[in-house]
Amino acid sequence: xxxPPGSCPARRAIALARAGRDLDAAVGEAERALADPACRHRxxxxxxxxxxxxxxxxxxxxxxxxxxxGHHDDADTAAPDEAAPDERLPDEKLQDHxxxxxxxxxxWRGDLDTAWELYDQLHRRPGSAELHPVLMAETAExxxxxxxxxxxxxxxxxxxxxxxxxxxxxxxxxxxMDAGDFRAGLAEHLAAGRQxxxxxxxxxxxxxxxxxxxxxxxxxxxxxxxxxLAREDHEAALAWGEPRVVGETLAxxxxxAGDGPELDLLxxxxxxxxxxxxxxxxxxxxxxxxxxxxxxxxxxxxxxQFTRAATGFRGAGNRHRTARVAEALRGCDxxxxxxxxxxxxxxxxxxLANYRNQDIAAKQFLAVRTVEFHLSQVYRKLGIRGRDELQxxxxxxxxxxxx
Numbered sequence: 493x494x495x496p497p498g499s500c501p502a503r504r505a506i507a508l509a510r511a512g513r514d515l516d517a518a519v520g521e522a523e524r525a526l527a528d529p530a531c532r533h534r535x536x537x538x539x540x541x542x543x544x545x546x547x548x549x550x551x552x553x554x555x556x557x558x559x560x561x562g563h564h565d566d567a568d569t570a571a572p573d574e575a576a577p578d579e580r581l582p583d584e585k586l587q588d589h590x591x592x593x594x595x596x597x598x599x600w601r602g603d604l605d606t607a608w609e610l611y612d613q614l615h616r617r618p619g620s621a622e623l624h625p626v627l628m629a630e631t632a633e634x635x636x637x638x639x640x641x642x643x644x645x646x647x648x649x650x651x652x653x654x655x656x657x658x659x660x661x662x663x664x665x666x667x668x669m670d671a672g673d674f675r676a677g678l679a680e681h682l683a684a685g686r687q688x689x690x691x692x693x694x695x696x697x698x699x700x701x702x703x704x705x706x707x708x709x710x711x712x713x714x715x716x717x718x719x720x721l722a723r724e725d726h727e728a729a730l731a732w733g734e735p736r737v738v739g740e741t742l743a744x745x746x747x748x749a750g751d752g753p754e755l756d757l758l759x760x761x762x763x764x765x766x767x768x769x770x771x772x773x774x775x776x777x778x779x780x781x782x783x784x785x786x787x788x789x790x791x792x793x794x795x796x797q798f799t800r801a802a803t804g805f806r807g808a809g810n811r812h813r814t815a816r817v818a819e820a821l822r823g824c825d826x827x828x829x830x831x832x833x834x835x836x837x838x839x840x841x842x843x844l845a846n847y848r849n850q851d852i853a854a855k856q857f858l859a860v861r862t863v864e865f866h867l868s869q870v871y872r873k874l875g876i877r878g879r880d881e882l883q884x885x886x887x888x889x890x891x892x893x894x895x
């Protein structure tokens with residue numbers, strides 16, 4: 493999408509964001525738009541500027557600005573001459589735009605309860621027609637995220653013949669994926685992708701259609717298409733540079749990578765998602781990492797990842813996902829094997845602090861061979877293969893063998 497020449501800063505901001513180009517310039521244009529009296533009273537400009545901030549991961553700034561919409565000082569109540577009267581919205585409608593932005597920021601942060609309250613507010617009062625399909629799609633996806641697929645499907649059915657926007661196609665595709673119908677999910681997401689592409693949207697922060705289509709293609713056995721879509725999605729995310737989106741696309745690559753590199757990719761994805769304050773997506777990456785570690789016969793490491801996933805899900809108020817991880821943690825219990833002895837714990841912590849076996853022996857007044865024996869016992873009891881797999885979380889009381 494070309495940046496409109498001579499356009500206002502809000503239009504330039506959203507053009508850059510939808511194209512996935514130059515994050516810093518897009519944020520700068522969005523900030524200029526929100527400081528410009530001419531833009532501040534045009535609903536389209538306000539929404540474009542705030543949407544750009546959300547897509548750039550500037551959630552706190554977007555949330556603060558959205559909360560102020562419709563609440564102006566007396567000196568700022570009238571729009572300047574440059575703003576055409578038919579482009580202005582009453583305060584109530586400006587607040588609707590702000591509520592939708594705040595719902596999105598809450599959803600991006602993983603605060604699903606707050607997001608639900610805000611979406612529910614919008615459903616309970618008449619809103620602008622152009623926001624209705626987006627509102628329906630985002631509410632349906634939130635219902636799925638909260639473990640309520642029947643309600644999500646019913647809501648999408650209400651869209652009827654008007655349900656062919658790319659956002660609603662993606663929501664229907666996600667419902668199909670949740671039901672295990674990956675062929676329908678693939679068709680919906682590819683159709684949405686064609687619509688997004690025609691309208692100049694290349695940024696995966698706008699829509700996850702590529703990574704979802706990749707997963708559907710993989711489930712349908714079309715591995716080449718899956719790999720192409722996942723790779724394109726990750727390259728586009730890197731071009732935009734927002735950590736949360738890079739983490740999500742990296743996790744998508746990891747899920748399709750097969751044995752070997754997927755563990756490192758999932759770990760890196762989880763760290764990026766945590767840096768981007770995407771609690772739920774980070775939790776999903778940790779959960780998947782734990783599941784694969786468990787399959788690889790590394791229950792101690794799996795338990796650490798499940799525990800971190802549960803912490804993230806609980807913090808986000810996601811009871812559905814918290815319960816799923818709790819079940820996975822129960823699958824790691826009871827912890828077999830004897831407990832670590834006090835000397836084994838000391839030796840393990842010294843090894844983690846990068847002391848050599850000879851140094852540990854000197855500090856603890858032991859023979860080097862005795863240190864080697866204690867470390868071999870630690871590895872055996874923790875279910876790991878050597879010093880390279882020893883991590884501080886494995887020595888936390890909740891993760892140690894029960895004895």
